[in-house]
Amino acid sequence: MSIRVRGVTKDFGRFRALKSVDLEIPAGQLVALLGPSGSGKTTLLRIIAGLEFADSGTVEFGGADITDQTARERHVGFVFQHYALFRHMTVFENIAFGLRVRPRRFRPSKQQIREKVHELLRLIQLQNQAGRYPSQLSGGQRQRVALARALAVEPSVLLLDEPFGALDAKVRQELRHWLRHLHDEVHITSVFVTHDQEEALELADLVAVMNEGKIEQVGSPDEVYNRPASSFVYNFLGNVNLFHGRVDDGKTYFHDEAAGKPIFVRPHLLEITRQPNGASHFRATTKHINAAGPLVKVEALTDWGATVRVELSQAQFRALHLAKGEVVFITPKEVAVFDKDEPGAGEYGPATAR
Amino acid sequence: MSASTLSRIDIAATHGAAGKATSEPAIVRRLLIGIALLFLLVFLFLPLGVVFFTALGDGVRVYLRTFRDPDTLSAIRLTLLAAGIAVPLNMVFGVAAAWAIGKFDFAGKSLLITLIDLPFSVSPVVSGLIYVLLFGLQGLLGPWLIAHDIRIIFAVPGIVLATIFVTFPFVARELLPMVQAQGNDEEEAALTLGASGWQTFFRVTLPNVKWALLYGVILCNARAMGEFGAVSVVSGHIRGLTDTMPLHIEVLYNDYQFVPAFAVASLLALLALMTLVVKSAVEWKSQQSAKHRANEEEMSA
Numbered sequence: 001m002s003i004r005v006r007g008v009t010k011d012f013g014r015f016r017a018l019k020s021v022d023l024e025i026p027a028g029q030l031v032a033l034l035g036p037s038g039s040g041k042t043t044l045l046r047i048i049a050g051l052e053f054a055d056s057g058t059v060e061f062g063g064a065d066i067t068d069q070t071a072r073e074r075h076v077g078f079v080f081q082h083y084a085l086f087r088h089m090t091v092f093e094n095i096a097f098g099l100r101v102r103p104r105r106f107r108p109s110k111q112q113i114r115e116k117v118h119e120l121l122r123l124i125q126l127q128n129q130a131g132r133y134p135s136q137l138s139g140g141q142r143q144r145v146a147l148a149r150a151l152a153v154e155p156s157v158l159l160l161d162e163p164f165g166a167l168d169a170k171v172r173q174e175l176r177h178w179l180r181h182l183h184d185e186v187h188i189t190s191v192f193v194t195h196d197q198e199e200a201l202e203l204a205d206l207v208a209v210m211n212e213g214k215i216e217q218v219g220s221p222d223e224v225y226n227r228p229a230s231s232f233v234y235n236f237l238g239n240v241n242l243f244h245g246r247v248d249d250g251k252t253y254f255h256d257e258a259a260g261k262p263i264f265v266r267p268h269l270l271e272i273t274r275q276p277n278g279a280s281h282f283r284a285t286t287k288h289i290n291a292a293g294p295l296v297k298v299e300a301l302t303d304w305g306a307t308v309r310v311e312l313s314q315a316q317f318r319a320l321h322l323a324k325g326e327v328v329f330i331t332p333k334e335v336a337v338f339d340k341d342e343p344g345a346g347e348y349g350p351a352t353a354r
Numbered sequence: 355m356s357a358s359t360l361s362r363i364d365i366a367a368t369h370g371a372a373g374k375a376t377s378e379p380a381i382v383r384r385l386l387i388g389i390a391l392l393f394l395l396v397f398l399f400l401p402l403g404v405v406f407f408t409a410l411g412d413g414v415r416v417y418l419r420t421f422r423d424p425d426t427l428s429a430i431r432l433t434l435l436a437a438g439i440a441v442p443l444n445m446v447f448g449v450a451a452a453w454a455i456g457k458f459d460f461a462g463k464s465l466l467i468t469l470i471d472l473p474f475s476v477s478p479v480v481s482g483l484i485y486v487l488l489f490g491l492q493g494l495l496g497p498w499l500i501a502h503d504i505r506i507i508f509a510v511p512g513i514v515l516a517t518i519f520v521t522f523p524f525v526a527r528e529l530l531p532m533v534q535a536q537g538n539d540e541e542e543a544a545l546t547l548g549a550s551g552w553q554t555f556f557r558v559t560l561p562n563v564k565w566a567l568l569y570g571v572i573l574c575n576a577r578a579m580g581e582f583g584a585v586s587v588v589s590g591h592i593r594g595l596t597d598t599m600p601l602h603i604e605v606l607y608n609d610y611q612f613v614p615a616f617a618v619a620s621l622l623a624l625l626a627l628m629t630l631v632v633k634s635a636v637e638w639k640s641q642q643s644a645k646h647r648a649n650e651e652e653m654s655a
Contacts, residue, residue, distance in 0.1 A: 049546060050546075051542055051545070051546070070545070071542070071545045071546045072545050072546070072548055072549070072550070074546075075548070076546055077546070078542070078543065078546040080539050080542070080543060082539060084539035084540050084542065084543040085540075085543075086540055086543070086544075086557075086558055087540070087562065088561045088562060097544070097547055097549070097557075098547035098548055098549075101544075101547065101548055101549040101550070101553045101557070102548060146543075149543075149547065150546070150547075152547075153547055153548060
């Protein structure tokens with residue numbers, strides 16, 4: 001079911017958590033709400049769920065206005081960051097809860113409930129844990145139970161609040177892939193909140209980047225990463241080098257304190273050469289080299305005293321015979337210029353200069 | 355309360371494991387233990403022993419005869435009645451107050467928390483006097499009550515009211531930290547799964563606080579049966595009508611009827627001891643389940 005949020009504003013006391021947010025989520029998509037803490041992403045998710053009510057604005061599910069409906073009436077599946085499993089109930093009882101609390105007329109028979117729960121247990125690969133209590137499960141298992149519990153009531157949309165936030169890196173990775181597969185199987189409109197850009201870019205069909213109670217950009221992972229709409233998005237999605245300079249006739253001047261605008265270059269979009277190369281190069285001295293991992297990370301000091309981070313492949317690094325304390329020339333393959341530091345001021349868009 | 359005892363035990367245990375460097379010399383330890391035991395003996399075991407010794411001093415038959423006296427029986431009945439009304443009411447109130455304070459933010463919340471503690475901080479005599487001033491002959495509502503032939507002061511309703519007032523913080527105080535620590539997540543989960551408010555309360559909230567609730571109820575009951583001060587003020591000491599067990603004991607004692615006085619006292623002491631046994635059992639049981647959970651948490655981690 002599609003979700004549409006229009007003009008939603010929410011205040012907590014004097015703090016404005018959401019500033020007239022608009023968002024459209026097409027049916028069947030897996031969408032990430034991505035942003036730093038305090039950006040309003042969880043508040044937006046809770047408003048969609050009906051756990052929180054907007055001060056103004058509307059929420060629609062499949063075209064129907066459900067702004068005034070309670071969480072109970074909206075039939076959403078909600079997965080909490082800390083699982084919120086019922087600690088005094090077994091895994092089976094947790095998953096069955098949503099079916100058992102239905103009014104008698106709509107309640108499935110015991111046999112039907114049992115079948116449904118076992119079907120879900122198979123889905124989350126915990127068939128043998130039905131009789132266990134949440135405290136007897138690992139974090140990843142608990143999160144899967146929480147997901148099964150939410151799916152048991154066949155919700156119209158699935159909402160997940162930092163679903164992998166409390167897990168360690170390895171389990172996180174596994175669960176991420178598992179959730180992606182699950183979504184491809186079930187095809188339920190899903191929204192998840194995360195502050196991890198990697199997670200959002202890897203998992204989602206659509207990413208909504210949030211900052212200070214506003215949505216900065218909505219797009220596919222490819223769009224938001226490669227064509228960020230604002231300096232904030234550029235900055236938030238991946239590592240970045242920030243210069244104050246200007247672009248004239250395709251030539252980039254990296255150091256211009258007076259007329260400077262923020263210029264962003266990702267570390268892997270910088271090239272290191274021994275000799276000056278192209279129009280937009282600048283000189284720097286290598287300061288630190290970290291060759292562990294697939295990419296070699298080089299830190300260099302520019303002539304005007306700024307630190308620049310460059311990433312190059314192992315092959316490039318070997319070809320260069322780079323050592324610490326050497327003078328090199330750095331050339332950008334692509335830069336992005338934004339008018340101001342402020343979020344949402346990305347009228348220029350990414351400008352390419354060679 | 356139960357949580358703090360738990361953590362204290364933990365601290366003691368870790369100290370023991372830390373080795374001898376931090377422990378006191380043997381003589382200091384023995385002296386401290388000796389003083390503590392002596393204190394317990396003089397102030398707890400001796401009086402308790404005296405109660406039972408005096409009560410049974412003239413033999414079991416005399417002891418049992420006390421409980422055939424109609425005034426004594428009436429006092430026992432009244433005590434059970436007052437506790438029987440006060441405890442359930444305070445249970446409902448305590449759950450409601452803890453729920454409201456723990457789960458919601460509202461204006462005057464800290465004031466409510468302070469007010470819940472009021473019966474603890476005010477002298478019971480003052481508590482009793484409040485009711486006399488409200489419902490007594492010369493009281494605020496006195497004339498109206500007389501006009502409608504309703505008797506509260508020097509009657510059973512006054513005793514019940516005073517008991518309710520004095521025992522009202524127990525359940526709320528016991529539940530509050532528990533409810534606050536647990537937060538709202540499970541309730542919110544229940545709501546999104548389609549549970550109604552009542553279903554959420556009975557299936558999620560209540561099972562999570564049941565041990566704290568039971569503990570609070572036990573303490574509340576102990577106090578309700580033993581309350582003297584507030585009840586004494588509103589009772590009027592009408593024998594066979596408005597005397598509770600504690601009041602009846604005083605009356606008997608003042609009449610130099612030592613054996614009956616101590617016999618009733620021994621019954622009250624027995625009730626208290628039973629309460630303590632049940633309380634310990636509940637504490638032990640809830641600790642067991644907490645430990646059980648902690649252990650398994652470790653194993654699964």
